[in-house]
Amino acid sequence: MDATTVLAEINGNIATVGYGLAAIGPAIGVGIVVGKTIEGVARQPELAGRLQVLMWIGIAFTEALAFIGIATYFIFV
Amino acid sequence: MNDARAEADRTPTSNPVLRRALAWGAVLAGVILVVSAVLGFVFAGVPGLLGGLIGTLMAVVFMGITAASILAANRFASSDLFVGAFFGIVLGGWILKFIVFIVLVVVLRDAEWLNPTVLFLSLVAGVLASLVVDVLVVAKSRLPYVSDVELPKAPSED
Numbered sequence: 365m366d367a368t369t370v371l372a373e374i375n376g377n378i379a380t381v382g383y384g385l386a387a388i389g390p391a392i393g394v395g396i397v398v399g400k401t402i403e404g405v406a407r408q409p410e411l412a413g414r415l416q417v418l419m420w421i422g423i424a425f426t427e428a429l430a431f432i433g434i435a436t437y438f439i440f441v
Numbered sequence: 442m443n444d445a446r447a448e449a450d451r452t453p454t455s456n457p458v459l460r461r462a463l464a465w466g467a468v469l470a471g472v473i474l475v476v477s478a479v480l481g482f483v484f485a486g487v488p489g490l491l492g493g494l495i496g497t498l499m500a501v502v503f504m505g506i507t508a509a510s511i512l513a514a515n516r517f518a519s520s521d522l523f524v525g526a527f528f529g530i531v532l533g534g535w536i537l538k539f540i541v542f543i544v545l546v547v548v549l550r551d552a553e554w555l556n557p558t559v560l561f562l563s564l565v566a567g568v569l570a571s572l573v574v575d576v577l578v579v580a581k582s583r584l585p586y587v588s589d590v591e592l593p594k595a596p597s598e599d
Contacts, residue, residue, distance in 0.1 A: 383543075394535065398528060405524070413454030414584045416511055420459065423507050423535070424575050428568045430539065431503060435564050437546050438557035 386433030393426035459508040462578040470501035477563035485556040492559035500567025510534035
């Protein structure tokens with residue numbers, strides 16, 4: 365067995381990498397959304413209510429991709 | 442003066458919007474539940490029906506947990522630890538939700554009694570529908586800029 369074959373050998377299901385990717389994206393997205401909300405509330409605490417709604421809609425869109433990405437486990441063999 | 446400030450309602454103005462989004466999300470979930478169950482039954486029999494029901498429920502419940510967690514966290518609005526409690530509850534709820542979701546996906550994947558394809562499709566439909574509801578509710582909401590502000594009282598005569 366030559367070196368390239370040894371290096372390229374992968375055990376287990378490659379779909380596992382997909383779950384990792386489906387977790388990275390939303391983690392970064394929600395981190396940015398929440399961090400910016402904290403910034404905004406720190407600058408203008410009286411806008412907390414408005415900023416919460418914007419944060420919530422941002423989280424909703426970000427996590428929608430995560431749900432669909434993780435749920436692809438149902439259809440990909 | 443200090444007592445009056447302490448007693449003032451500090452609940453953020455986002456509560457009515459989030460409540461409305463949850464209510465309309467529940468209404469739309471009922472519609473999608475019926476449609477996906479009927480379509481699943483037509484195309485895949487009883488396993489399709491169960492897949493449609495569970496997929497829609499998973500989508501709507503897990504998407505609704507964010508708004509519910511914000512509503513729950515806003516109950517601590519008058520606390521000194523509000524900011525920490527708020528982000529702790531919202532983000533803690535978020536990560537718990539995803540752990541439960543991944544466990545559910547792994548458990549339901551090999552279940553014989555439901556159709557995974559119908560489940561996936563109805564889950565995507567539920568997620569998209571709940572996004573549509575969220576955007577519509579926010580677009581139609583009226584959020585005052587200044588309602589969290591306590592205006593100074595007129596000085597009393599005595």
